[in-house]
Amino acid sequence: MLGLFMILPVFMLLAADMPGFTPARAGLAVGIYGLTQAALQQPFGWLSDRFGRRRIMVAGLALFATGGVVSAMAETMGMLIAGRALQGCGAIAGVALAFAADHARAQNRSVVMAIIGMSIGASFLLSMMISVPLSTLLGLSGLFWLTAVLGVIGMLLVFTLPAAKVSKEKVLQESGASSIVWLFALSVFLLHAVMTLLFVVLPGMLVRQFGFELEHHWQIYVPSMVGSVILVFPLLRWVSAREKEAKAMPLAFLVLGIALGLMSLGGSLAAMVVCALAFFLAFNLLEAAMPSMVSKLTGASGRGQKMGLYTSFQFLGAFAGGLVGGWLLGFGGEVTTLSAGGALCAFWAVAMLMWFRSADNRQQA
The missing domain is CATH 1.20.1250.20 (MFS general substrate transporter like domains)
Incomplete structure (x- = not known):
């Protein structure tokens, strides 16, 4: 989430020099991530029920990281839009919530969900403070490379998670x-x-x-x-x-x-x-x-x-x-x-x- 949020405060300004830039295309590049996320959340959830949460989370993070690489290498707005759409294909939010619910007792589940929500909120607030300095240092391409690296780190962290438990709820x-x-x-x-x-x-x-x-x-x-x-x-x-x-x-x-x-x-x-x-x-x-x-x-x-x-x-x-x-x-x-x-x-x-x-x-x- 930190990798995603870092892009938002500076994207419209940094993308202005890219060939093919228009405000409408830039808005599409920002918004298409959410659309592909929304479209694929339920299919990814269905797949996680059948093939396991960890496998699907790794696959989703791989798509997110690949989208970051495509966006970082983009030389036109069309390629940047495609990269953002590919990032959105890593639609694992529902899978991650299901994984957390699988491993939490029913009476503690609200607190677990709150911790997840707080971490997302903390990522948002941190991104507001570091995105401008990082964009000055790395540029738009560098920020997307950083999102790809964070996606790979996320994949490695998933491998450390325990296997799912059998529920009798x-x-x-x-x-x-x-x-x-x-x-x-x-x-x-x-x-x-x-x-x-x-x-x-x-x-x-x-x-x-x-x-x-x-x-x-x-x-x-x-x-x-x-x-x-x-x-x-x-x-x-x-x-x-x-x-x-x-x-x-x-x-x-x-x-x-x-x-x-x-x-x-x-x-x-x-x-x-x-x-x-x-x-x-x-x-x-x-x-x-x-x-x-x-x-x-x-x-x-x-x-x-x-x-x-x-x-x-x-x-x-x-x-x-x-x-x-x-x-x-x-x-x-x-x-x-x-x-x-x-x-x-x-x-x-x-x-x-x-x-x-x-x-x-x-x-x-």
Whole structure:
């Protein structure tokens, strides 16, 4: 993830001198990674159910590394787009989550998923701080060579992982498992859509409204993320111990909606930090609890395929959030964009609560 995130902050500027560059082609080069990821998550998950998680993770990382080499050697935008698409073919996020779920006890699974989510968040924050210095030193080609090296290191690390365990978990019937997977697939789509939407709006908002220049934005993101991490682990343990996930998740979506709504009002920089803390806390809770619930309720049989479906919607949500967020920002401005995201989260909180209550009523009947 670090190799992927390092490219994003500097790509548009460094690719401008490449033959065939246009903003549309550069945008395609950025976005096509997410599209190929979304398309291949479920097939890779299906393959991991049949041939083993480790083999498929190694194959996916090999594709990612090969895509990095193609991108590093690219002399035209077309070749660069092809390299980025090949990088996206290493679609192993769902396989990795399934592997983690295979090796974690059900009662500890939310914490394990939280650790994975935190490591991704830490990679994102670190990339924000090191991408500019590294791009000055290595250039765009050098950054892609570095992503290839990181992919190879990841392959070597996979070989050190233990073999999968045989699971004896009790699971839902197939119809119940299918409906819960689709509920959480749609939920993670919305979750990552509003996260991407926030980062479409927030950087410009911090500069224009508060005079907070781009190189200092980490001073907002890092304290908010670290604060949310400190709070989310005890909260997850409390929720998991009491099996309150069904109540906590709609509440977390409501918190997301309130945070986005308050951000749209502006106010002080301190208020923005508090809203960001609340947003990241709710985001991290959902990011950990939802895949944990999917793995608990569906069991090990076909887990890779089901987690692949889940992560497909995760990547599609990020793509849609960027697309719709950019359109809303141009159409109605920052207030409209954040308000729309907040309203959608509040609506989904109600819809999710109604779904869980309906499921409880069906079980009691």
